[in-house]
Amino acid sequence: MSKILIIYHTLSGNTEDAAHLVAEGVREDKDVQVTVKLAREAGSEDLLSCDGIVVGTPDYFDYMSGMVKDFFDRTFYATRDDVRGKPCVTFVTHGGGGKARDSLIRICDSFHFNMITGPVMVQDRPDEEEAEALRNAGRMLAAAIK
Numbered sequence: 001m002s003k004i005l006i007i008y009h010t011l012s013g014n015t016e017d018a019a020h021l022v023a024e025g026v027r028e029d030k031d032v033q034v035t036v037k038l039a040r041e042a043g044s045e046d047l048l049s050c051d052g053i054v055v056g057t058p059d060y061f062d063y064m065s066g067m068v069k070d071f072f073d074r075t076f077y078a079t080r081d082d083v084r085g086k087p088c089v090t091f092v093t094h095g096g097g098g099k100a101r102d103s104l105i106r107i108c109d110s111f112h113f114n115m116i117t118g119p120v121m122v123q124d125r126p127d128e129e130e131a132e133a134l135r136n137a138g139r140m141l142a143a144a145i146k
Protein backbone atom coordinates (compact mmCIF):
# COMPACT_ATOMS: atom_id res chain seq x y z
CA MET A 1 0.00 0.00 0.00
CA SER A 2 1.30 3.48 -0.86
CA LYS A 3 2.05 5.80 2.05
CA ILE A 4 1.59 9.52 2.52
CA LEU A 5 3.10 11.36 5.47
CA ILE A 6 1.63 14.66 6.64
CA ILE A 7 3.85 16.70 8.94
CA TYR A 8 2.85 19.97 10.56
CA HIS A 9 3.32 22.19 13.57
CA THR A 10 0.65 24.06 15.49
CA LEU A 11 0.23 26.22 18.59
CA SER A 12 -3.47 27.04 18.52
CA GLY A 13 -4.81 24.22 16.33
CA ASN A 14 -5.36 25.92 12.94
CA THR A 15 -2.62 24.04 11.14
CA GLU A 16 -3.63 20.79 12.84
CA ASP A 17 -7.19 21.21 11.52
CA ALA A 18 -5.77 21.89 8.08
CA ALA A 19 -3.54 18.80 8.25
CA HIS A 20 -6.53 16.58 9.04
CA LEU A 21 -8.47 18.04 6.12
CA VAL A 22 -5.65 17.09 3.74
CA ALA A 23 -5.72 13.61 5.33
CA GLU A 24 -9.48 13.41 4.65
CA GLY A 25 -8.82 13.98 0.97
CA VAL A 26 -6.09 11.33 0.89
CA ARG A 27 -8.33 8.80 2.66
CA GLU A 28 -10.86 8.90 -0.15
CA ASP A 29 -8.33 6.69 -1.93
CA LYS A 30 -8.58 3.35 -0.16
CA ASP A 31 -5.21 2.21 -1.56
CA VAL A 32 -3.28 4.91 0.25
CA GLN A 33 -2.31 4.90 3.91
CA VAL A 34 -1.90 8.32 5.53
CA THR A 35 -0.01 9.23 8.69
CA VAL A 36 -0.35 12.64 10.36
CA LYS A 37 2.57 13.63 12.61
CA LEU A 38 3.84 16.67 14.43
CA ALA A 39 7.03 17.84 12.73
CA ARG A 40 8.99 17.54 15.98
CA GLU A 41 8.06 13.83 16.17
CA ALA A 42 9.04 13.06 12.57
CA GLY A 43 12.50 12.26 11.26
CA SER A 44 14.51 11.05 8.30
CA GLU A 45 13.08 7.53 8.32
CA ASP A 46 9.55 8.91 8.05
CA LEU A 47 10.54 11.04 5.10
CA LEU A 48 12.43 8.25 3.36
CA SER A 49 9.70 5.64 3.83
CA CYS A 50 6.74 7.63 2.49
CA ASP A 51 5.74 7.79 -1.17
CA GLY A 52 4.44 11.33 -0.85
CA ILE A 53 4.94 14.10 1.70
CA VAL A 54 2.67 16.91 2.88
CA VAL A 55 4.19 19.77 4.86
CA GLY A 56 1.97 22.23 6.68
CA THR A 57 3.17 25.21 8.65
CA PRO A 58 1.76 28.23 10.41
CA ASP A 59 3.22 31.57 9.43
CA TYR A 60 5.17 32.84 12.41
CA PHE A 61 6.90 36.19 11.82
CA ASP A 62 6.74 35.84 8.02
CA TYR A 63 8.55 32.49 8.12
CA MET A 64 7.65 28.82 8.51
CA SER A 65 7.40 27.70 12.13
CA GLY A 66 10.69 26.85 13.82
CA MET A 67 9.56 23.25 14.35
CA VAL A 68 8.95 22.72 10.64
CA LYS A 69 12.30 24.32 9.82
CA ASP A 70 13.89 22.03 12.42
CA PHE A 71 12.38 18.98 10.65
CA PHE A 72 13.96 20.10 7.39
CA ASP A 73 17.29 20.83 9.09
CA ARG A 74 17.41 17.43 10.80
CA THR A 75 16.53 15.44 7.70
CA PHE A 76 18.38 17.25 4.91
CA TYR A 77 21.75 15.46 4.84
CA ALA A 78 20.27 12.06 5.65
CA THR A 79 17.68 12.14 2.87
CA ARG A 80 18.77 14.51 0.14
CA ASP A 81 20.09 11.83 -2.21
CA ASP A 82 16.87 9.84 -1.94
CA VAL A 83 13.98 12.29 -1.85
CA ARG A 84 14.68 14.13 -5.09
CA GLY A 85 11.44 14.02 -7.09
CA LYS A 86 9.29 12.86 -4.16
CA PRO A 87 5.73 14.11 -4.70
CA CYS A 88 4.93 16.91 -2.26
CA VAL A 89 2.04 19.14 -1.26
CA THR A 90 2.34 22.12 1.07
CA PHE A 91 0.04 24.44 2.96
CA VAL A 92 0.40 27.51 5.15
CA THR A 93 -2.01 28.89 7.73
CA HIS A 94 -1.59 32.57 8.45
CA GLY A 95 -3.25 35.52 10.10
CA GLY A 96 -3.60 37.68 7.00
CA GLY A 97 0.01 37.98 5.84
CA GLY A 98 1.26 34.61 4.65
CA LYS A 99 4.82 35.52 3.67
CA ALA A 100 5.98 32.21 5.18
CA ARG A 101 4.87 30.78 1.85
CA ASP A 102 8.16 31.94 0.27
CA SER A 103 10.34 30.19 2.84
CA LEU A 104 8.43 26.94 2.37
CA ILE A 105 8.74 27.08 -1.41
CA ARG A 106 12.50 27.72 -1.16
CA ILE A 107 13.18 24.87 1.23
CA CYS A 108 11.10 22.37 -0.79
CA ASP A 109 13.12 23.46 -3.79
CA SER A 110 16.32 22.62 -1.89
CA PHE A 111 14.99 19.09 -1.32
CA HIS A 112 14.04 18.90 -5.02
CA PHE A 113 10.57 17.61 -4.20
CA ASN A 114 8.13 17.24 -7.06
CA MET A 115 5.57 19.90 -6.13
CA ILE A 116 2.10 18.61 -6.93
CA THR A 117 0.25 21.64 -5.58
CA GLY A 118 0.56 24.38 -3.02
CA PRO A 119 1.23 26.09 -0.90
CA VAL A 120 -2.49 26.04 -0.21
CA MET A 121 -3.06 29.23 1.78
CA VAL A 122 -5.47 29.22 4.73
CA GLN A 123 -6.34 32.22 6.89
CA ASP A 124 -6.43 31.04 10.50
CA ARG A 125 -8.98 28.19 10.87
CA PRO A 126 -10.00 26.76 7.47
CA ASP A 127 -13.38 27.95 6.18
CA GLU A 128 -15.39 25.66 3.87
CA GLU A 129 -13.69 26.89 0.69
CA GLU A 130 -10.24 26.46 2.19
CA ALA A 131 -11.24 23.07 3.63
CA GLU A 132 -12.16 21.87 0.17
CA ALA A 133 -8.86 23.18 -1.26
CA LEU A 134 -7.02 21.21 1.43
CA ARG A 135 -9.00 18.02 0.77
CA ASN A 136 -8.36 18.48 -2.91
CA ALA A 137 -4.62 18.79 -2.32
CA GLY A 138 -4.77 15.45 -0.51
CA ARG A 139 -6.66 13.88 -3.42
CA MET A 140 -4.11 15.25 -5.90
CA LEU A 141 -1.18 13.83 -3.95
CA ALA A 142 -2.86 10.43 -3.62
CA ALA A 143 -3.40 10.38 -7.39
CA ALA A 144 0.20 11.48 -8.05
CA ILE A 145 1.83 8.61 -6.16
CA LYS A 146 0.03 5.87 -8.12
Ligand SMILES: Cc1cc2nc3c(=O)[nH]c(=O)nc-3n(C[C@H](O)[C@H](O)[C@H](O)COP(=O)(O)O)c2cc1C
Pocket residue numbers: 009010011012013014015016058059060061062063093094095096097098099123124125
Ligand atom coordinates in the same frame (compact mmCIF):
# COMPACT_ATOMS: atom_id res chain seq x y z
C1 LIG B 1 4.21 33.95 17.24
C2 LIG B 1 3.25 34.17 16.11
C3 LIG B 1 3.66 34.90 14.99
C4 LIG B 1 2.79 35.12 13.94
N1 LIG B 1 3.24 35.82 12.85
C5 LIG B 1 2.42 35.95 11.76
C6 LIG B 1 2.89 36.60 10.58
O1 LIG B 1 4.01 37.08 10.49
N2 LIG B 1 2.04 36.67 9.52
C7 LIG B 1 0.78 36.17 9.55
O2 LIG B 1 0.06 36.26 8.57
N3 LIG B 1 0.31 35.55 10.66
C8 LIG B 1 1.10 35.41 11.76
N4 LIG B 1 0.64 34.76 12.89
C9 LIG B 1 -0.72 34.17 12.86
C10 LIG B 1 -0.66 32.68 12.56
O3 LIG B 1 0.10 32.41 11.41
C11 LIG B 1 -2.05 32.05 12.33
O4 LIG B 1 -2.95 32.38 13.35
C12 LIG B 1 -1.91 30.55 12.19
O5 LIG B 1 -3.08 30.02 11.63
C13 LIG B 1 -1.62 29.88 13.52
O6 LIG B 1 -1.56 28.50 13.32
P1 LIG B 1 -1.63 27.47 14.52
O7 LIG B 1 -2.98 27.64 15.18
O8 LIG B 1 -1.52 26.14 13.85
O9 LIG B 1 -0.49 27.75 15.43
C14 LIG B 1 1.48 34.58 13.98
C15 LIG B 1 1.08 33.87 15.11
C16 LIG B 1 1.95 33.66 16.16
C17 LIG B 1 1.50 32.85 17.37
